[in-house]
Structure formats: structure tokens, C-alpha cells
Amino acid sequence: MITMRQDAQQNRQKILTTANQLFREQTAANVTMAQLAKAAQVGVGTLYRNFPTKGDLFLALAYDQLGSYVSQQRAYLTTHPLDRPALKHALRAYLAFRENRYQVLPKGSLEPASQYYQRPDYQDLVHLFADLIQGADPQLAPAAVTFKADMLIAFFRSDSYALQRDVRHYSETEILDQVMTILFPVSS
Amino acid sequence: MITMRQDAQQNRQKILTTANQLFREQTAANVTMAQLAKAAQVGVGTLYRNFPTKGDLFLALAYDQLGSYVSQQRAYLTTHPLDRPALKHALRAYLAFRENRYQVLPKGSLEPASQYYQRPDYQDLVHLFADLIQGADPQLAPAAVTFKADMLIAFFRSDSYALQRDVRHYSETEILDQVMTILFPVSS
Known part of the structure; x- marks a missing residue:
């Protein structure tokens, strides 16, 4: 059974891993939060809850x-x-x-x-x-x-x-x- | 004869030397531009013409x-x-x-x-x-x-x-x- 806490942790890690991939392919400044959420397969709300700004990310x-x-x-x-x-x-x-x-x-x-x-x-x-x-x-x-x-x-x-x-x-x-x-x- | 250019150069140097002294005695952030102008014996206008902000100074x-x-x-x-x-x-x-x-x-x-x-x-x-x-x-x-x-x-x-x-x-x-x-x- 996956607890909510583990789930949240996994989402966070998935976002970070995906962000690193995307930023390698494109200039980090050009990647939008919406693109990142889509690529990481998480909701935009989840993304912003984890990283309110791109600087935080x-x-x-x-x-x-x-x-x-x-x-x-x-x-x-x-x-x-x-x-x-x-x-x-x-x-x-x-x-x-x-x-x-x-x-x-x-x-x-x-x-x-x-x-x-x-x-x-x-x-x-x-x-x-x-x-x-x-x-x-x-x-x-x-x-x-x-x-x-x-x-x-x-x-x-x-x-x-x-x-x-x-x-x-x-x-x-x-x-x-x-x-x-x-x-x-x-x-x- | 002191040309204007030399005069301006001397003012700038006087401001910098005085600023260093004042900042040693007091915390730099607490020294106002007005205090500095007075201590350096230059007009406030001269001070701001040389250093528009404290960051510049x-x-x-x-x-x-x-x-x-x-x-x-x-x-x-x-x-x-x-x-x-x-x-x-x-x-x-x-x-x-x-x-x-x-x-x-x-x-x-x-x-x-x-x-x-x-x-x-x-x-x-x-x-x-x-x-x-x-x-x-x-x-x-x-x-x-x-x-x-x-x-x-x-x-x-x-x-x-x-x-x-x-x-x-x-x-x-x-x-x-x-x-x-x-x-x-x-x-x-």
C-alpha cells in the first residue's frame, strides 16, 4: 500500500527528474510550469504546491x-x-x-x-x-x-x-x- | 590651476575615503547619504551625481x-x-x-x-x-x-x-x- 506521504514524495521526485531532463533538452528559462507538469504527469496544482516559483524548483x-x-x-x-x-x-x-x-x-x-x-x-x-x-x-x-x-x-x-x-x-x-x-x- | 576634471576627481576620492572611515566607525547600512556628504564636505547633489545609490557607492x-x-x-x-x-x-x-x-x-x-x-x-x-x-x-x-x-x-x-x-x-x-x-x- 502506498501512503499519501510516499505518494507526495514520489511526485516531488518525478517532477525533479523530469525537470532535469527537460532543462537538458531546452533552456531552463524557456520551459513553462505547464509544460513541466504535463511532462512529469502531475497536475499543475501539485507542481505549484511543491515549487511555488521556478526559483524554488x-x-x-x-x-x-x-x-x-x-x-x-x-x-x-x-x-x-x-x-x-x-x-x-x-x-x-x-x-x-x-x-x-x-x-x-x-x-x-x-x-x-x-x-x-x-x-x-x-x-x-x-x-x-x-x-x-x-x-x-x-x-x-x-x-x-x-x-x-x-x-x-x-x-x-x-x-x-x-x-x-x-x-x-x-x-x-x-x-x-x-x-x-x-x-x-x-x-x- | 585645478581644472574642473581634477576637482571632480578629488571630490570623488574624498567621498570614497570619507565613506570608508565612516563605515568603519558605524555600520555602513546606518550611514545616510546626507551624513556622508556632510562628513566629506561635498554637496548632496555632488554625492548623488557620483553615486546614485548606496549600492553604487x-x-x-x-x-x-x-x-x-x-x-x-x-x-x-x-x-x-x-x-x-x-x-x-x-x-x-x-x-x-x-x-x-x-x-x-x-x-x-x-x-x-x-x-x-x-x-x-x-x-x-x-x-x-x-x-x-x-x-x-x-x-x-x-x-x-x-x-x-x-x-x-x-x-x-x-x-x-x-x-x-x-x-x-x-x-x-x-x-x-x-x-x-x-x-x-x-x-x-
């Missing part, structure tokens, strides 16, 4: 994907050691997440950065990166570990990422290689 | 100080070699600039980051940092030099800097030391 999509990213990496780490390859694996997946965000959602910040830094989602991401950074370099002092995690996240925020893609013309792989070389050189 | 103040910072560092480098101590000297002064920004101007971005990244001021700062980074490590590939400069600037943007000060409780000196250790380790 964009933000929910970004955080939904960030949450999935962190969960997937945590799952990966239950069967893999916390080492440098695991860090690189996690950063490659993070770049894929940033790249999707860059392709799919409107350019620029969706909310003030100060709000972002206070979210539990941000904390979860910092902790994930910190665990990986510490795992890759067990000698590193805890303060330096958090510092590196913060630095990574600041560098990958949407505008800074867009600068690397649009102006510096780096691919995801080139960004990953530079970050690994600069922040996590193989100890000699 | 904040932005002009930030860029005026960034411009001064870059000029001062370029002047310093005419009599000092481009080496690791020069890089540290420049970063210490940059942190003082960020700290003043953090103390004096409203929290958060004054403009979208994408605008900031397109400004000549940003290019000047990247070039300054790139010259210093290359000087400190002549072996580093040019692409990695620019990448490090971008990374530094992204990390020091206002919200990220505020995170380090407010949440991580680092002092300017601690931030400088972490950055030097992580991004510019003394080659062994």
Missing part, C-alpha cells in the same frame, strides 16, 4: 542532486578504502554534478552564498571532502583538511566553475587534473 | 580599494624580486584588503560573480597573482599558474572569506599561513 533541483551525490559517494566508500584514488573518484563525480548544474540550471548563484554555507547540505559536503582529503593524506592536520575542503568547494561554485569552462576553456577532465596536481600532489 | 569603494591594492603591489615589485617572500607579502596585503571589505562593507556579493569575472579589475588581479606565483615557482606551467591565481581569488571572495572568519574563526594570519602551506609549500 531550481534550488530544489540543485540540492536534490547535491544530496544524491553525497549519498552515492558515501555508499561507494562503504566498499572502497579512503585513499587518493577514492578522492579522485569523488572529485570526478563532483565535477560531473557541477557540469550538469552548469548545463541545466541558469547561470549564477541560486541563493546568497552565506545561506549556502549555513545549510546542512554544505556541512555534509565538507565532511565528505574532509574524510577523503584526510584519507588521502593521513599526516595532514585536521585544520588544514577542513581548509582544503572549503577551498575546493569555493573554487567549484557555479561562477568560478563557469569561468574555468567559458573563459579558460578547460574541460571537466582538465579541471580535475589541475586540482589533483595543485591540491593533492603525489608525495615524493 | 559600495561597489565603487570595493573597486577603488582593489585598484589601489594592485597599484601598490606593482609599485612594490619595481624594487623587489618576484619570489616567494614577495608572493607572501602580496597575499598578506590582499588579506588586509579583504578584511577591510569584510569589516566595512555589507556582507555578501555586491554584484553577480559573472560580472566581477569580466571586469578589467579582475584581470589585473589575476595577472598580478599570476606574476607572483610564477616568480615563486618558475617551474610551474603557465596554465597551472593561472589556475592557482583563479583558485586563490575564488577562495578569498567575500562569502568564502566570511566563512573562514565567522565560522572557522581563523584570523587573517592563520588564513595566510594555511594558504601558503597548502598552495605554496616550500619545495623540498
Whole structure:
């Protein structure tokens, strides 16, 4: 038996998944809420109850994907050691997440950065990166570990990422290689 | 003889210098344009002609100080070699600039980051940092030099800097030391 709560949860997830698909095919700003409701096979009322504005939808999509990213990496780490390859694996997946965000959602910040830094989602991401950074370099002092995690996240925020893609013309792989070389050189 | 143009330039500079002083003493948001005009000894009309809104004033103040910072560092480098101590000297002064920004101007971005990244001021700062980074490590590939400069600037943007000060409780000196250790380790 599906409870109402599960049903509501499923609708919400269906909307987000469909929105991501639609936004990949067309520019997000051009997709109307009516089109999205139809494609997701939910009523327009259901859509607006979940996301009163498109800004709310964009933000929910970004955080939904960030949450999935962190969960997937945590799952990966239950069967893999916390080492440098695991860090690189996690950063490659993070770049894929940033790249999707860059392709799919409107350019620029969706909310003030100060709000972002206070979210539990941000904390979860910092902790994930910190665990990986510490795992890759067990000698590193805890303060330096958090510092590196913060630095990574600041560098990958949407505008800074867009600068690397649009102006510096780096691919995801080139960004990953530079970050690994600069922040996590193989100890000699 | 002082031409009108010089006179206008002097008024503008007097307003910016006075604004910085006033904003250090009181919260920037509480200072009225009338108070500022009086303190700077210019007419209210002159003030508004230069800065139609307080947002314009904040932005002009930030860029005026960034411009001064870059000029001062370029002047310093005419009599000092481009080496690791020069890089540290420049970063210490940059942190003082960020700290003043953090103390004096409203929290958060004054403009979208994408605008900031397109400004000549940003290019000047990247070039300054790139010259210093290359000087400190002549072996580093040019692409990695620019990448490090971008990374530094992204990390020091206002919200990220505020995170380090407010949440991580680092002092300017601690931030400088972490950055030097992580991004510019003394080659062994």
C-alpha cells in the first residue's frame, strides 16, 4: 500500500527528474510550469504546491542532486578504502554534478552564498571532502583538511566553475587534473 | 590651476575615503547619504551625481580599494624580486584588503560573480597573482599558474572569506599561513 506521504514524495521526485531532463533538452528559462507538469504527469496544482516559483524548483533541483551525490559517494566508500584514488573518484563525480548544474540550471548563484554555507547540505559536503582529503593524506592536520575542503568547494561554485569552462576553456577532465596536481600532489 | 576634471576627481576620492572611515566607525547600512556628504564636505547633489545609490557607492569603494591594492603591489615589485617572500607579502596585503571589505562593507556579493569575472579589475588581479606565483615557482606551467591565481581569488571572495572568519574563526594570519602551506609549500 502506498501512503499519501510516499505518494507526495514520489511526485516531488518525478517532477525533479523530469525537470532535469527537460532543462537538458531546452533552456531552463524557456520551459513553462505547464509544460513541466504535463511532462512529469502531475497536475499543475501539485507542481505549484511543491515549487511555488521556478526559483524554488531550481534550488530544489540543485540540492536534490547535491544530496544524491553525497549519498552515492558515501555508499561507494562503504566498499572502497579512503585513499587518493577514492578522492579522485569523488572529485570526478563532483565535477560531473557541477557540469550538469552548469548545463541545466541558469547561470549564477541560486541563493546568497552565506545561506549556502549555513545549510546542512554544505556541512555534509565538507565532511565528505574532509574524510577523503584526510584519507588521502593521513599526516595532514585536521585544520588544514577542513581548509582544503572549503577551498575546493569555493573554487567549484557555479561562477568560478563557469569561468574555468567559458573563459579558460578547460574541460571537466582538465579541471580535475589541475586540482589533483595543485591540491593533492603525489608525495615524493 | 585645478581644472574642473581634477576637482571632480578629488571630490570623488574624498567621498570614497570619507565613506570608508565612516563605515568603519558605524555600520555602513546606518550611514545616510546626507551624513556622508556632510562628513566629506561635498554637496548632496555632488554625492548623488557620483553615486546614485548606496549600492553604487559600495561597489565603487570595493573597486577603488582593489585598484589601489594592485597599484601598490606593482609599485612594490619595481624594487623587489618576484619570489616567494614577495608572493607572501602580496597575499598578506590582499588579506588586509579583504578584511577591510569584510569589516566595512555589507556582507555578501555586491554584484553577480559573472560580472566581477569580466571586469578589467579582475584581470589585473589575476595577472598580478599570476606574476607572483610564477616568480615563486618558475617551474610551474603557465596554465597551472593561472589556475592557482583563479583558485586563490575564488577562495578569498567575500562569502568564502566570511566563512573562514565567522565560522572557522581563523584570523587573517592563520588564513595566510594555511594558504601558503597548502598552495605554496616550500619545495623540498
